[in-house]
Structure formats: structure tokens, C-alpha cells
Amino acid sequence: MERQMLRYTLERLDQMGEILVCEREVDPIYELGGVLKYFRNKKPILFPKIKNSTVRGIGGLYGNREIMYKLLHMEHDNRLFKFMEAIANPKPYKIVDKGPIKENIITRNIDLSRLFPIPKYQEKDSSSFITAGVMVVKDPETKKYFTSIRRLQVNGGNQLSALIASPKLTNDFLQLEKENKPLEVAIVLGYDAFFLMASQVSSESYGVDKFEIDSALRGEPLELVHCETVDLLVPAHCEIVLEGKLVPGRRELEGPFGELMGYYGGVAPHPIIEITGVMYRNDPIFQIAFPCREEHLSNGLIREVELYNYLKNQVDVIDVNVTEGGGYRFNAFASINKKKDGDGKSAILAALGSNKDLKQVVIVDGDVDIFDLQDIEWAITTRAQASQDFVIVPGALGSSLEPSHDLRGVTDKVGIDATKPLGEVAERFERARIPGYEDIDIRKYFPKLV
Ligand SMILES: Cc1cc2nc3c(=O)[nH]c(=O)nc-3n(C[C@H](O)[C@H](O)[C@H](O)COP(=O)(O)O)c2cc1C
Secondary structure: OOOOHHHHHHHHHHHHOOOEEOOOOEOOEOHHHHHHHHOOOOOOEEEOOEOOOOOEEEEOOOOOHHHHHHHOOOOHHHHHHHHHHHHHOOOOOEEOOOOHHHHEEEOOOOOHHHHOOOOEOOOOOOOOEEOOOEEEEEOOOOOOEEEEEOOEEEEEOOEEEEOOOOHHHHHHHHHHHHOOOOEEEEEEEOOOHHHHHHHOOOHHHEOEOHHHHHHHHHOOOOEEEEOOOOOOEEEOOOOEEEEEEEEEEEEEEEOOEEOOOOOEEOOEEEEEEEEEEEEEOOOOEEEOOOOOHHHHHHHHHHHHHHHHHHHHOOOEEEEEEEOOOOOOOOEEEEEEEOOOOOHHHHHHHHHHOOOOOOOEEEEEEOOOOOOOHHHHHHHHHHHOOHHHHEEEEEEEEOOOOOOOOOOOOEEEEEEEEOOOOOOHHHHHHOOOOOOOHHHOOHHHHOOOOO
16 A cells, blocks of 8 residues: 555545545636635645646645644644654665556657646746656765755756756756766656655755655655666655756756745746656646745745754744745744843844844744734734844845845845843733633534534
8 A cells, every 4th residue: 555645645635624626627827826826725626627638736735734744743842853853863765666656657759748737827927837846866976865846947848947046956067067967857746745845954954865854754764766767766656757857058048937925036047957758657646836935834844943943052942933924934933931131132143043044033932822923913012122122134145035125135134022021020011811711612602603
């Protein structure tokens, strides 16, 4: 029985009652993305009928925090430690001779748009885009496996353009390019939550094998098969694999594309991937991620680990939330047990140093729910004074995905210390409570209430 990748995930989602089936045929141009956007990627949706294709699609798979915890066998309270444990103690993966991914193999006359229903999402997007593909590469020196999601513009036939924002991966390609050598890649679609989470561990941990992190996280070896046309391993039970190479000496214009924060990213020359082989399961399911912030939850979950660790060095941190509204990158809330005057400000310094993309952070006490925006607003309103508690750092290194500064890639940073003071004055900040409130079961008073 299969226990890995998308088919198994679908069984589990079905058992949880968490999958919607779209009963109407959808056009992959705009309409499919429109349906996904309506549910903000919070609801997994299967599209059995996509115009001009016999292949099914699935989207909105991994954008809901509660569903993700269930798929990853985690609770909110132990998630950070389970991720840390897997990153610190990678486990071996397993190479198998065969797997369902080998059911269909194509190595000639590859036309990606004919094979799969690749969506076009937004009005000014330059083309159709593969947005959920996990790119597998091998570190040229250490031979360890590195996986990450990189959006892929469809250029026609077997050609894609890749947007790779990672300095390490870009550098590896540029080094090989100097010797006129390609970088082999495999793009994996139809994976499970463990595979996705491992792919979001930062390139800073390049050298750590992501297949091994995946195996540690899932609690059993990830099963992998050899590719047909490149020297790489891919999951035996995934839906679709596109094998190919980043071609030295060639660039193609990529973009515009409506990206993470809902703005169009510009047009620029990017490397080309030439697809040399396609493998897919019988009756494959094409995986889709609507290109807006909601599906970046996986990235945010890993950034929460980084943020927690940076805070832990300075203060007694309780919990962290790298927020959806901030693209799971730019904005965070953290709660701390304030023990000394100055803890709130130290927490701001630690948080803003945890990742260059983080632009804003709010620090609160443990009696504030950092997953409730109204509670955060309440804490800022009643526990912070701008002249004393807002810390502003002008013109620091930021992200080019966030357009508010005149210089792309530069940003002001701000931290808000919304913790209450210590000592006698703290009494002023005691939250009024009703004894026994938590034990009230409202359905006993209003049985007809659903
Ligand atoms: C749905 C999704 C789409 C993404 N698209 C891109 C992309 O187009 N280009 C990119 O460089 N990173 C993209 N990312 C982020 C990388 O996959 C992620 O940061 C990964 O961990 C690589 O690590 P690095 O950013 O440290 O290099 C995406 C992430 C997700 C979850």
C-alpha cells in the first residue's frame, strides 16, 4: 500500500472531509485560478474536468494551517520542535527499483502544454506557469540533494524559464556555465506535505540533504527512483516528473507575473530549462498552486522556526506567527514571557535579524493571542507608546518582492514593543476576566445553535 505523496494525501484529505470536487469544467486560462482564489488556497480542490485536457488538476492543497498540521502529524504546540528535530537529525532515504511514476515515460517530441493543463493565472502574466513544481538538483560538490519551489514560465515545446532567487543555486549554475556545462534538474509535481516542507528549508542549509530532512520528518525513508535522462533521484510515488537541464549560455525573458504579494514582478532574462524526459503515473494529477501568498504557508512555517531560534537566544519566547497578510515573510508577531525591562526591545532586535525579508515585528506578552489580529491590535493600542516603543531602522536590506521602498531590495524595518511594564505598574494591565468563562458550553444554553 502506498503511504507517500499525493495519492495517499488525497485519501487522508477525503477521510478528513477536506476535499472539494469541482463539478464544472474549468478553463485553465484565468478560470481555474479564479476558483482557487475564491477559497484563498484554504481548501484542497480537485478539478476532474479541465478544458482541452484529459489530465485532472489539484490546487489549494497546502495553504491551510490546520490541515497541514494534520497531514504532518503535528500539533500547533510541537510543530517548531518537530521541524527542528528533522533539520538537526536527517535520516537516510531509500532508493527503490520501480514505482508508479515510471508508468509512462516520454523522451521525444515533448510538448508540455499539450501534455498538461498548465494554467495562466492573471491578466498581465506573460504565459502559462508551473507554480507548484519542486525543483530537485544535486550539489555539484557534496552530491547532496537540494529541493526548492521555483516558478517556471512555459516558453513552448519542451522549454521553460526558471525564476531562481537563491544565491547558492544561481552560483552553482554560473560556475558550471563557465565550463559550458548544464545543471541537471528534475521538477516534481504531485507530492505530499513532508516533501513540500523539506523543500522550504533555506539554501543557507545547502549541504544538508533535503531528501534526508524529508525522511526524518515523515518518520520513514522517502522512497526514490532514478530518473531516465538525468542523474537524479525523484519520489517513486509522485504524479509527474519533468527531467531536464539548465542550459549554459542561454537566457529568455521571464515575466511579468503576478507574484507573492499580488503585484506584477518585472520582465528580466532568466535561465532556460530544456526538458529531456517526462515521467507520469497513469491518470496523473497536475498540481497547481495559485501564485499568491496563501500557499506560501509552508515557507512561513520554516521561517517561524528561524524566528523562534533567534528569539530564544535573547528572551523567553512563547510562540511566533509569521503572518499570512505579510506573505509569510515580511511580518511577524511573537509572544514572550517578559522577565526583565528591555526584553521587548531585545526581542525586536533578535527578530529583525532572523531573516532579511522580515520587515515588521510586534512583540506581546503571553496573555495575547498572536493568531488573533484583534488581540494584536488591542495590545498595540493599550500597551505601546510610539515615541518609546516603536523601533525604526531606516534603509536596511530587504526583499525585492516587496515594492514599497524606492530602491528594490531595500526596506525600513520596524519593531513594536507592545509588552506591558514589569513591577507595580503591571497591575494596570491586568486583563479583566470572568471566572469559569472557559468552561461555558454555549450549546447547552442554545441547543439549536450549530
Ligand atoms: C508555492 C511557492 C512558490 C515559490 N516560488 C518561488 C520562485 O518562483 N522562485 C524562488 O526563488 N523561490 C520560490 N519559492 C521559495 C523557495 O522555494 C524557498 O525559499 C526554498 O526554501 C528555497 O530556499 P532559499 O529561498 O533559501 O533559496 C516558492 C515557495 C513556495 C512555497
